[in-house]
Amino acid sequence: MKTRALLVAAALVAFTGSAALADSIQHGDLTIKDAWSRATPPKAKGAGAFVSITNNGSEDAHLTGAVSGYAKRTEIHEMAVNDGVMKMRKLEDGVVIPAGKTLELKPGSYHVMFMGLKQPFKMGEELKVTLEFEKAGPVEVTFPVMKMGAKSGKMHH
């Protein structure tokens, strides 16, 4: 059962490689989609990126970290605004995605954090960021850069 799932997963990985499809990547039991980031003002040193990860497997998945060349450090963060105060923390142990559940990295919540940006992100660019999972291993995800202050990765009309 497990071997078969792994074989299917391996086949999927072989088929899709690590390149991003139009809007969704299969990575083992994980479906990764709706990745986006936003343009940053000049001299800004911090930025966030967002993505939805669904665990279709029967075991918990574990997002352990993120890697990119855009900043001094690329990390998984949690942010919250409670009683009017914004707090942000690095998640040293990453985030667990329970079997059958979707983890949304989104504004005001979990995000990929770029600390010490080397250059501003410009609207229309595509960032390549590797997300690392404990069992499924690393996968490169493309994050299109939306306009400054954008609240979602969806195009406005």
Place this chain on the structure above:
Amino acid sequence: MNVAKTIRYGAWAAVALLVAAVSAVTVMKFVKEDVPQAATVQIGGPFELVDGKGQVFTDKNLDGKPTLMFFGFTYCPDVCPTTLSDMQGWIDNLGPKADDLNFVFVSVDPERDTPDVIADYVAAFGSHVVPLTGSVDQVKKVVKDYRVYARKVPLEDGDYTMDHTAAVYMLNGDLDFVGTISYQEPEETALPKIRKLLGSS
């Protein structure tokens, strides 16, 4: 340490802010009569900061107009850019009336947010918002007088992030605190509040 836990530590600061959200007059009702006048919660007051050109900027530069004031920092990945973007939306919506208000972004991170850094950051969203920073002591005084929650939280390699109040302050022309617009508050409620603030001047 997870956010939920740290939030609990910050809860008292948040309570202070909530109390502060009530006007000083209302607060008086909760204060026992034998408590001296000085115990009244006061928010706001005169300040001296530095603008994006490195020049002194004080409450006098607000010209007696009502003010929308936000406290943030440029390392901020989310609340600060979205709030500046919201502010720009309000400005666009108000049209020429926006000139009867001050829009101010005050850094709570003066060590990293030098005048040129904060000037470029804020200008990227539009030209109407005044970027302010200052010396560590100048900012500390404003944070204290305006009952802002701002705390440095260390990260790796000597880096840090700032926990900070995410709401936009509304001050009338006399610099009295009249309320807040909360993070991600929809325009449907934010704009009437701003129009009321304009009308009160």
